[in-house]
Amino acid sequence: MNGAINVMQRELTGYFETPVAYVFLIIFLAMTGIFTFYLGNFYERGFADLDSFFRFHPWLYLFLVPAISMRLWAEERRSGTIELLLTLPLTTRQAVLGKFLAAWLFIGLALVLTLPMWFTVNYLGSPDNGVILAAYLGSWLMAGGFLAIGSCMSALTRNQVVAFILSIVVCFLFLLSGLPMVMNLFNGWAPQIVLDGIASLSFLQHFADITKGVIDLRDLVYFALVITFWLLANVLILDIKKAD
Amino acid sequence: MIEAKSLCKSYGHFKAVDDLSFQVESGQVLGFLGPNGAGKSTTMKMLTGFLAPTSGTALINGVDVVESSVAARKNIGYLPEGAPSYGEMTVKQFLTFVARARLIEKSDVPASVDSAIIKLNLSGVKHQAIETLSKGFKRRVGLAQAIIHDPQILILDEPTDGLDPNQKREVRGLIRAMAEDKIIIISTHILEEVAAVCNRVMIIAEGRLLADDSPQGLIARSRYHNAVSLVVETPEKVASTLGVLPQVGKVEIREGELTLFPTGETGLLEAVTAAISENQWRVSALRLEAGRMDEVFHNITCTEASA
Numbered sequence: 001m002n003g004a005i006n007v008m009q010r011e012l013t014g015y016f017e018t019p020v021a022y023v024f025l026i027i028f029l030a031m032t033g034i035f036t037f038y039l040g041n042f043y044e045r046g047f048a049d050l051d052s053f054f055r056f057h058p059w060l061y062l063f064l065v066p067a068i069s070m071r072l073w074a075e076e077r078r079s080g081t082i083e084l085l086l087t088l089p090l091t092t093r094q095a096v097l098g099k100f101l102a103a104w105l106f107i108g109l110a111l112v113l114t115l116p117m118w119f120t121v122n123y124l125g126s127p128d129n130g131v132i133l134a135a136y137l138g139s140w141l142m143a144g145g146f147l148a149i150g151s152c153m154s155a156l157t158r159n160q161v162v163a164f165i166l167s168i169v170v171c172f173l174f175l176l177s178g179l180p181m182v183m184n185l186f187n188g189w190a191p192q193i194v195l196d197g198i199a200s201l202s203f204l205q206h207f208a209d210i211t212k213g214v215i216d217l218r219d220l221v222y223f224a225l226v227i228t229f230w231l232l233a234n235v236l237i238l239d240i241k242k243a244d
Numbered sequence: 245m246i247e248a249k250s251l252c253k254s255y256g257h258f259k260a261v262d263d264l265s266f267q268v269e270s271g272q273v274l275g276f277l278g279p280n281g282a283g284k285s286t287t288m289k290m291l292t293g294f295l296a297p298t299s300g301t302a303l304i305n306g307v308d309v310v311e312s313s314v315a316a317r318k319n320i321g322y323l324p325e326g327a328p329s330y331g332e333m334t335v336k337q338f339l340t341f342v343a344r345a346r347l348i349e350k351s352d353v354p355a356s357v358d359s360a361i362i363k364l365n366l367s368g369v370k371h372q373a374i375e376t377l378s379k380g381f382k383r384r385v386g387l388a389q390a391i392i393h394d395p396q397i398l399i400l401d402e403p404t405d406g407l408d409p410n411q412k413r414e415v416r417g418l419i420r421a422m423a424e425d426k427i428i429i430i431s432t433h434i435l436e437e438v439a440a441v442c443n444r445v446m447i448i449a450e451g452r453l454l455a456d457d458s459p460q461g462l463i464a465r466s467r468y469h470n471a472v473s474l475v476v477e478t479p480e481k482v483a484s485t486l487g488v489l490p491q492v493g494k495v496e497i498r499e500g501e502l503t504l505f506p507t508g509e510t511g512l513l514e515a516v517t518a519a520i521s522e523n524q525w526r527v528s529a530l531r532l533e534a535g536r537m538d539e540v541f542h543n544i545t546c547t548e549a550s551a
Contacts, residue, residue, distance in 0.1 A: 002344075003345065006341065006344045006345050007345075009341075010330070010333070010337075010341045013333060013337060014330060014332050014333065017332040017333060017337075017373070018332045079328055079330075079331070080324060080325070080326055080328035081328045081329065081330055083289070083294055083324040083325075083328060084322075084324055084328050084329065084389070086293075086294055087292040087293055087294050087317055087320070087322050087324070088317065088342070088345040088346065089314050089315075089317045089318045089345070089346065089347060090314065090345060091314055242294060242295060243289065243294070243295060
């Protein structure tokens with residue numbers, strides 16, 4: 001675990017030594033604001049809740065999380081530091097976990113910086129704060145899912161643009177797997193059990209469940225499994241294909 | 245001690261390293277010498293646990309790099325080719341990260357970082373981002389991270405590549421200074437480097453071991469070994485006179501320089517100097533050849549590899 005924490009600390013330092021962190025945080029805050037107030041009609045709806053804020057998170061993450069995750073491994077490959085990192089006395093798992101945790105904490109920080117939104121809604125009315133807390137948790141878990149996919153895609157290539165596009169495509173499929181545009185690909189030929197399986201993979205559905213304020217163990221387990229699966233795939237890819 | 249046992253690495257049908265076995269003892273500075281793409285880097289990547297061998301294995305102080313990769317890495321300091329580092333970090337941040345990752349006791353980390361900084365003369369730039377440093381400094385940062393945990397084994401992939409002559413000299417000095425109680429393996433395609441720092445050379449080409457010798461031993465394989473070269477005004481005349489001496493075998497004249505190759509008999513140089521003073525030739529240069537590394541290298545890598 002110490003190895004993973006050391007890698008995590010290094011990564012976090014790396015974020016703040018470069019403009020990446022600041023650009024991301026500013027864009028994230030600006031976009032959440034724009035979505036909430038303009039597209040979400042925060043004031044006009046007349047409800048004291050943050051639904052119009054959280055509703056756009058999946059779509060925001062679809063582009064912003066791959067922007068964070070694309071450099072995780074592709075950059076290590078391009079600069080050759082992967083050879084340095086993976087010849088240190090730590091396991092590939094520790095390195096993958098450390099990098100993932102750093103990026104996840106960083107997105108957590110971005111979420112924490114949106115707290116003024118929460119204060120605003122409490123100033124304007126009396127929202128159900130339990131629901132909002134659950135939604136924050138759900139949002140962060142979903143970000144973790146996107147991030148694990150992005151990290152794995154990033155390990156496939158030394159080109160950050162390729163990693164970015166691959167991540168968006170896979171994240172998009174996961175996001176929409178319950179909706180007709182994905183389901184129609186399988187309808188008619190795949191057995192019902194497969195259809196149900198695919199439908200149950202949807203990020204949107206599980207996120208929607210949590211944002212209703214119901215923290216169901218199944219939703220938590222779902223995101224934990226998604227993260228674990230993609231991180232293990234990430235480890236496997238690195239072990240198989242270390243050098244280019 | 246390093247023990248490589250039948251290391252092989254193939255990519256599809258291409259054999260990058262083909263059945264390489266060798267042992268390296270403490271105190272040896274081993275140079276991997278070979279043309280580009282000979283398998284030097286691949287061998288180092290297998291020894292450091294970065295690449296898994298297709299077959300065969302290596303023992304690092306008795307620990308198997310395939311079976312217990314992480315444990316084996318603990319004894320090694322490694323400078324990968326091109327000395328990669330995290331450019332956005334400062335020298336100190338980077339070395340602190342490596343020191344911790346190298347499992348140095350938490351309380352000893354600052355001391356090890358400082359001592360590596362002093363050894364590599366990095367004090368002036370320790371708070372600078374690595375990407376802003378010159379190539380020479382970057383290389384030194386790479387060396388600093390390799391020695392930070394005072395490893396018993398140092399593996400340096402082209403440590404002087406791309407450096408200017410002064411920097412090369414400096415890096416070689418560092419390597420020699422550390423050599424005494426360690427195992428050091430360096431790879432290079434620079435011939436002079438081998439003679440300058442190594443006490444053992446392995447010539448590798450097309451993934452195979454072609455020669456394993458001391459630098460002196462290799463040079464002695466040159467046909468120029470113990471030959472005498474001289475520059476005189478009338479080389480043809482001198483050549484015909486000297487050619488009859490029993491110590492002189494073949495005679496070659498190239499660009500006004502006369503080279504006399506020895507036969508089995510000793511005392512070639514003495515015989516030549518005696519002849520010079522006897523005939524009162526005006527000699528503007530005279531030297532005893534040690535041997536030519538480039539010629540040995542060419543013969544070994546071009547004839548034996550294709551055979």
